[in-house]
Amino acid sequence: MATTKSKTQHSNSQLPTPNPSLLREHAEQQFAHELVELAKADTRQRPPNWKLSPWAVAIYLLGGKLDNGFEVTPKYIGNRRLMEVAIATLATDRALLLYGVPGTAKSWVSEHLAAAVSGDSTMLIQGTAGTSEEAIRYGWNYARLLADGPSMEALVASPMMRAMADGKIARVEELTRIPSDVQDTLITVLSEKTLPIPELNTEVQATKGFSVIATANNRDRGVNELSSALKRRFNTVILPVPNTIEEEVSIVQQRVTSLGRALELPAEVPALEEIQRVVTIFRELRDGVTIDGKTKLKSPTGTLSPAEAISVVNSGMSLSAHFGDGSLTASDLISGLVGAVVKDPVQDQVVWKEYLETVVKERDGWKDLYRASRAML
Numbered sequence: 001m002a003t004t005k006s007k008t009q010h011s012n013s014q015l016p017t018p019n020p021s022l023l024r025e026h027a028e029q030q031f032a033h034e035l036v037e038l039a040k041a042d043t044r045q046r047p048p049n050w051k052l053s054p055w056a057v058a059i060y061l062l063g064g065k066l067d068n069g070f071e072v073t074p075k076y077i078g079n080r081r082l083m084e085v086a087i088a089t090l091a092t093d094r095a096l097l098l099y100g101v102p103g104t105a106k107s108w109v110s111e112h113l114a115a116a117v118s119g120d121s122t123m124l125i126q127g128t129a130g131t132s133e134e135a136i137r138y139g140w141n142y143a144r145l146l147a148d149g150p151s152m153e154a155l156v157a158s159p160m161m162r163a164m165a166d167g168k169i170a171r172v173e174e175l176t177r178i179p180s181d182v183q184d185t186l187i188t189v190l191s192e193k194t195l196p197i198p199e200l201n202t203e204v205q206a207t208k209g210f211s212v213i214a215t216a217n218n219r220d221r222g223v224n225e226l227s228s229a230l231k232r233r234f235n236t237v238i239l240p241v242p243n244t245i246e247e248e249v250s251i252v253q254q255r256v257t258s259l260g261r262a263l264e265l266p267a268e269v270p271a272l273e274e275i276q277r278v279v280t281i282f283r284e285l286r287d288g289v290t291i292d293g294k295t296k297l298k299s300p301t302g303t304l305s306p307a308e309a310i311s312v313v314n315s316g317m318s319l320s321a322h323f324g325d326g327s328l329t330a331s332d333l334i335s336g337l338v339g340a341v342v343k344d345p346v347q348d349q350v351v352w353k354e355y356l357e358t359v360v361k362e363r364d365g366w367k368d369l370y371r372a373s374r375a376m377l
């Protein structure tokens, strides 16, 4: 039977204090007040070493109103069930793999899950082609190693080892970029829940509460297959691109608003219609057909994810704030838009020109975009 943790775990003293001078705060810093309120309201059973119950973690991720009227902002916008499956997985002994095309909030969800479950999203291993076994297991402080020989003091623990010792969540970003033989280091960790240290004839056994959240995408170049032995140790949750245009607009709107605030951009939050326009263009080009289903379109080579729509609007806001009158216009948006669509200078240029002439030019109220884009060509 799992023990229920005391209700005061997400107290102010245990969470990092917010620091507005940082360019980007960790989720547990930025949303510390929400985590504290949730912990206070949370009377349900918490799995061992969890800061919140799975129920409260779901509210943290998906947003909601607490009994005392406190509003929790949604972090993930989309299918509720996917998040419930992800959270429930972490309460078992299986690891979680968030999989999907780029820009579908895999890293974002992974960070927020770790923040809500462990109060700490910083146990992070960034997967690259150069990630070594040491980065996953442990390294050595060579000065101490040479001076005193191998000892626990000379050992440099990896984030994985620290998460195991502390019963927290370790995050592995871009798992499939890691060379396959190095990926397999994770097998012992995930199945035996231990990290052997043969040099010291000892091991670090995982404390309850430890789990791993990995993210991977299938689109980028240079990805390695996930071995089937490793795949079997993960529950995979596939994060989709947003189903509806309303969902995608609200993702972009929410992130743009909070990014604008964080960057202290002296620009107005863009009108909903501007965001709708960007998202419409992204969806039509991605799907290869106009929203009304009447005109077939060629799709560009890039992914055109919500993440890119966010950055198009955000760059437009910066242009309008610093070189315009603070309200977003078509000419502020267009360079970002073209940059997002035209990733391949030859192929995508053709796609964009065709879209411009067949769709943008003909659409009511879109003349400003057409003119701004023509001016750039």
Ligand SMILES: Nc1ncnc2c1ncn2[C@@H]1O[C@H](COP(=O)(O)OP(=O)(O)OP(=O)(O)O)[C@@H](O)[C@H]1O
Residues within 6 Å of the ligand: 075, 076, 077, 078, 101, 102, 103, 104, 105, 106, 107, 108, 109, 215, 216, 217, 242, 251, 255, 306, 307, 310
């Ligand atoms: N469904 C969604 N709900 C909320 N935010 C979203 C959603 N989809 C995308 N975003 C936003 O998109 C941005 C990028 O997401 P993130 O970096 O997590 O993508 P990713 O899936 O990790 O991409 P990559 O494969 O390139 O690493 C984040 O700021 C996130 O807020």
Ligand SMILES: [Mg+2]
Residues within 6 Å of the ligand: 106, 107, 108, 173, 215
């Ligand atoms: Mg990512």
